[in-house]
Amino acid sequence: MTTSRRRLLQGAAALVAAPWLVPQARAADVPRFALGIASGQPHADGMVLWTRLTGPELPGRVPVRWEVARDDAFRDVVAKGEEVAEADWSHSVHAEPAGLEPARWYWYRFDALGQRSAVGRTRTAPRPDAAAATLAFAIASCQRYDVGWYAAWRHAAAEDLDLVMFLGDYIYEYGTSAKAVRKLEGGRVETLADYRLRYATHKSDPDLQAAHAACPWLLVWDDHEVENDYANLQGEFLEPDFRRRRADAYRAYWEHMPFPKAARPADADMRITGRLDWGRLARIHLLDDRQYRDPQVCPKPGRGGSNTVALKDCPALADPKRTLLGAAQEQWLADGWDLSRPWNLVAQQTLMARMSWTDPKDGGGTYWTDGWDGYAPARKRLLAAAAERKAPGVVVLGGDVHSHYVADLKADYDERDAPVVASEFCGSSITSLSQPQARLDAARAWNPHIRYARSDQRGYMSFRLDAKQLQAQVRVVDDARRADSGITTAARYVVDAARPGPQPA
Numbered sequence: 001m002t003t004s005r006r007r008l009l010q011g012a013a014a015l016v017a018a019p020w021l022v023p024q025a026r027a028a029d030v031p032r033f034a035l036g037i038a039s040g041q042p043h044a045d046g047m048v049l050w051t052r053l054t055g056p057e058l059p060g061r062v063p064v065r066w067e068v069a070r071d072d073a074f075r076d077v078v079a080k081g082e083e084v085a086e087a088d089w090s091h092s093v094h095a096e097p098a099g100l101e102p103a104r105w106y107w108y109r110f111d112a113l114g115q116r117s118a119v120g121r122t123r124t125a126p127r128p129d130a131a132a133a134t135l136a137f138a139i140a141s142c143q144r145y146d147v148g149w150y151a152a153w154r155h156a157a158a159e160d161l162d163l164v165m166f167l168g169d170y171i172y173e174y175g176t177s178a179k180a181v182r183k184l185e186g187g188r189v190e191t192l193a194d195y196r197l198r199y200a201t202h203k204s205d206p207d208l209q210a211a212h213a214a215c216p217w218l219l220v221w222d223d224h225e226v227e228n229d230y231a232n233l234q235g236e237f238l239e240p241d242f243r244r245r246r247a248d249a250y251r252a253y254w255e256h257m258p259f260p261k262a263a264r265p266a267d268a269d270m271r272i273t274g275r276l277d278w279g280r281l282a283r284i285h286l287l288d289d290r291q292y293r294d295p296q297v298c299p300k301p302g303r304g305g306s307n308t309v310a311l312k313d314c315p316a317l318a319d320p321k322r323t324l325l326g327a328a329q330e331q332w333l334a335d336g337w338d339l340s341r342p343w344n345l346v347a348q349q350t351l352m353a354r355m356s357w358t359d360p361k362d363g364g365g366t367y368w369t370d371g372w373d374g375y376a377p378a379r380k381r382l383l384a385a386a387a388e389r390k391a392p393g394v395v396v397l398g399g400d401v402h403s404h405y406v407a408d409l410k411a412d413y414d415e416r417d418a419p420v421v422a423s424e425f426c427g428s429s430i431t432s433l434s435q436p437q438a439r440l441d442a443a444r445a446w447n448p449h450i451r452y453a454r455s456d457q458r459g460y461m462s463f464r465l466d467a468k469q470l471q472a473q474v475r476v477v478d479d480a481r482r483a484d485s486g487i488t489t490a491a492r493y494v495v496d497a498a499r500p501g502p503q504p505a
Helices: 002-013 150-160 193-201 206-214 242-255 327-336 373-387 437-446
Strands: 037-043 046-052 061-069 077-088 094-095 105-112 120-123 135-140 162-164 217-219 272-278 283-285 306-308 342-347 366-369 395-399 402-411 420-426 450-454 459-465 469-477 487-496 498-502
Touching: 037 105, 037 120, 037 206, 037 272, 037 366, 046 061, 046 105, 061 094, 077 094, 120 206, 135 150, 135 450, 150 206, 150 459, 150 469, 150 487, 193 206, 193 242, 283 327, 283 487, 327 373, 366 373, 373 420, 395 402, 402 487, 402 498, 437 450, 450 469, 450 487
Parallel strands: 135 162, 162 217, 283 342, 342 395, 395 420, 420 498
Antiparallel strands: 037 046, 046 094, 061 077, 061 105, 105 120, 135 459, 272 283, 306 366, 402 420, 402 450, 459 469, 469 487, 487 498
């Protein structure tokens, strides 16, 4: 690790070891940047820089200065500016420096009210038409605060990554679990104030702050940023005022994430779908599987949301009109497969491979309705479109299911000899609990396309790719209930750009 990176990580971790954590601390002692800093949405000449001011007696409008430098000592400042943090938007800051050099690292910081933030490290992307030799990134998801510590983030921050892709469930709306290992402020999240408090709780964690400060992030949400299993404007409990709740949740999400000002939500709508071209090496497609989907079919009586049902008992699972992404986003993806770059990386929320919990022979099978198995015709359309257009190097990245999966993706799982058209890496949770490993082991015989399946592992996945090959590591913490947990690499896989399907390394 370089001296600059070591100073960066130490500074980010030290940010929360501060007097404001002591209840009797004076207002003058309260660090205004106690929730850390972050960067995201990198492009060839800039990125988004984020922070949020905290503490009592904040004015309604606070000028916040920012600087970007070529070095961590800020001897060579190349961009600076000022934003106004407004109380209406939780005193969040979304600065957007421009005119930076492509494909290089920078350092950034903020100043406000006589105080200075920690220093963050970020980078620009290569120009879309430029050569890019490599891309290093991690995927992560599902970081329920109260059931574990963020040791995984400490280890991810120490890796030399260009990007982190966070694939959903940054917060959970639940109250404190009976299996909690640390205190969660507040109860069940339902209002704008509740969502803001929950994000503040998460962002006070030093290991999460260190990971945000280490490199830029690309983010998509899943359901728990609003409510478990919500679908479009339908909540799990069919609440009549769910639109208001979604609007509050989306507002708090934007306030706490490094998204540009143009993404600021309008009422209950916010666009997170997008693309990033990493030079001539890879195109990254960022999807939203919540905001535009059709509701899940065959729910439990009197509720919305998911169920686990047999196909024979729920023929609506095979309805070709239903969509997980919404018709417009589905077409946007189909039209945007890149044919010139060796890799198409699809950053989305959940497991795409079929996972039947009973024998699917003769049109049977039992499926969880919230994921892609609940929208199998839409999955078939997506993968068939990629195959028809001969999109190279399609790798689907996911989270949500609190298990590490590595799988072959086929357009038609009912056709025994159907070709593999894409590769899938679905990462486990940072902390969130999962189902018994024995259940996955029992189902493997009915799902031979799944090459790796572990529900008993917490962690993330990290990747290195060049024009010819993607290398993947399944990263697993020893014990997510320990803040000082170590980490191991439980498995390694490779994917050749010219041949879909992960292979053990």
